[in-house]
Amino acid sequence: MDSKNKKYPLELATMPGFAGSSAYYLRYEDPHNDKALVSKVANDYWGNVDLYVGGTEHATGHLIYSRFWNKFLHDYGYVKDEEPFRKLINQGMIQGRSNFVYRIKGANKFVSFGLKDSYDVTPIHVDVNIVSNDVLDLEAFRNWNPEYRDAEFILEDGKYVCGWAVEKMSKSMYNVVNPDDVVEKFGADTLRLYEMFLGPVEQSKPWDTNGIDGVSRFLRKFWNLFFDGDNFSVSDAQPTPDELKSIHKLIKKIGQDIENFSFNTSVAAFMICANELTALKCNKRAVLQDFVIVLSPFAPHIAEELWHRLGNTTTVCDARFPDYNEEYLKENTVKYTVSFNGKARFTLDFQPGASKEEVEKAVLENENSQKWIEGKPVKKVIVVPNKIANVVV
Numbered sequence: 001m002d003s004k005n006k007k008y009p010l011e012l013a014t015m016p017g018f019a020g021s022s023a024y025y026l027r028y029e030d031p032h033n034d035k036a037l038v039s040k041v042a043n044d045y046w047g048n049v050d051l052y053v054g055g056t057e058h059a060t061g062h063l064i065y066s067r068f069w070n071k072f073l074h075d076y077g078y079v080k081d082e083e084p085f086r087k088l089i090n091q092g093m094i095q096g097r098s099n100f101v102y103r104i105k106g107a108n109k110f111v112s113f114g115l116k117d118s119y120d121v122t123p124i125h126v127d128v129n130i131v132s133n134d135v136l137d138l139e140a141f142r143n144w145n146p147e148y149r150d151a152e153f154i155l156e157d158g159k160y161v162c163g164w165a166v167e168k169m170s171k172s173m174y175n176v177v178n179p180d181d182v183v184e185k186f187g188a189d190t191l192r193l194y195e196m197f198l199g200p201v202e203q204s205k206p207w208d209t210n211g212i213d214g215v216s217r218f219l220r221k222f223w224n225l226f227f228d229g230d231n232f233s234v235s236d237a238q239p240t241p242d243e244l245k246s247i248h249k250l251i252k253k254i255g256q257d258i259e260n261f262s263f264n265t266s267v268a269a270f271m272i273c274a275n276e277l278t279a280l281k282c283n284k285r286a287v288l289q290d291f292v293i294v295l296s297p298f299a300p301h302i303a304e305e306l307w308h309r310l311g312n313t314t315t316v317c318d319a320r321f322p323d324y325n326e327e328y329l330k331e332n333t334v335k336y337t338v339s340f341n342g343k344a345r346f347t348l349d350f351q352p353g354a355s356k357e358e359v360e361k362a363v364l365e366n367e368n369s370q371k372w373i374e375g376k377p378v379k380k381v382i383v384v385p386n387k388i389a390n391v392v393v
């Protein structure tokens with residue numbers, strides 16, 4: 001009751017918390033129905049959930065309860081599917097990368113990691129947000145804790161290097177990374193890409209801010225494909241075969257990776273394609289526009305910006321995912337490793353489909369072969385198609 005002793009009516013329309021939280025997906029199918037949880041027509045149309053993505057901590061708190069309620073509703077004829085979810089993916093936990101400083105016992109003096117074995121020290125967790133590439137910000141450390149205001153440091157090469165370990169993220173270990181700080185320094189797209197780049201989605205992996213620079217460099221390299229200095233410079237010229245091969249290889253890879261939730265290998269593929277197009281000095285609209293589209297689910301902010309700079313008026317989210325053309329992916333040459341008595345010595349390029357006889361003849365006639373044969377009789381040449389030619393002497 002309130003301060004004036006006014007009584008409130010007793011709430012009778014209550015259910016256990018897990019009931020509503022475990023059957024909400026059914027309500028999404030028919031949210032405006034005030035007669036039933038979900039109508040038969042709506043449930044017959046939508047069916048069960050195609051994909052559920054959640055952490056392992058939800059296994060009892062949500063998934064088991066969802067199965068319980070869904071099976072109950074199915075037995076009473078309210079829903080058509082016995083199981084609530086068709087596919088489940090449990091994403092791994094992002095672990096923390098802790099940093100340590102080493103305090104000399106009995107003193108307010110700290111010794112750098114590489115010198116600590118010469119002293120009797122106590123390792124102390126330090127806030128990872130005042131450490132960059134394992135190098136401690138000394139002034140920030142002094143301001144971090146009043147106890148260390150007058151701290152002294154024994155440095156190596158003019159800097160204080162911290163130790164590190166992979167542990168569960170915890171405030172007590174000072175290894176919690178605030179994503180807002182990462183976004184402020186590197187941008188939201190870099191944060192998104194780096195989280196995906198850490199490893200397979202199902203595996204737990206350590207967060208390591210030291211590795212985020214590589215993703216940031218990739219995005220800068222990608223951005224530079226569209227510019228000549230500070231000027232936006234994109235050509236409408238026809239792409240070269242090498243440029244088409246690079247982008248269509250990427251389109252194929254990303255399409256497959258998205259279906260398989262292999263986001264970490266997608267980021268690696270983006271980096272490879274950006275390097276290839278940079279080496280080719282590619283600024284062709286036909287190539288770069290497709291690159292923007294396939295990157296947009298991973299780095300939506302930079303993709304949206306470049307999409308509009310390319311002259312598009314709608315959002316890149318509505319763009320059709322491009323198809324790859326196998327014709328552009330065919331190899332023009334096949335590289336053979338030429339070995340002598342099992343030891344690789346050099347490589348030769350051949351046309352795809354070259355016969356064993358053609359490969360053997362070209363290998364034996366090549367001037368590089370003579371110094372390895374050294375006038376000895378050739379006993380045989382073993383040719384593994386499209387891979388190896390091994391000369392036995």
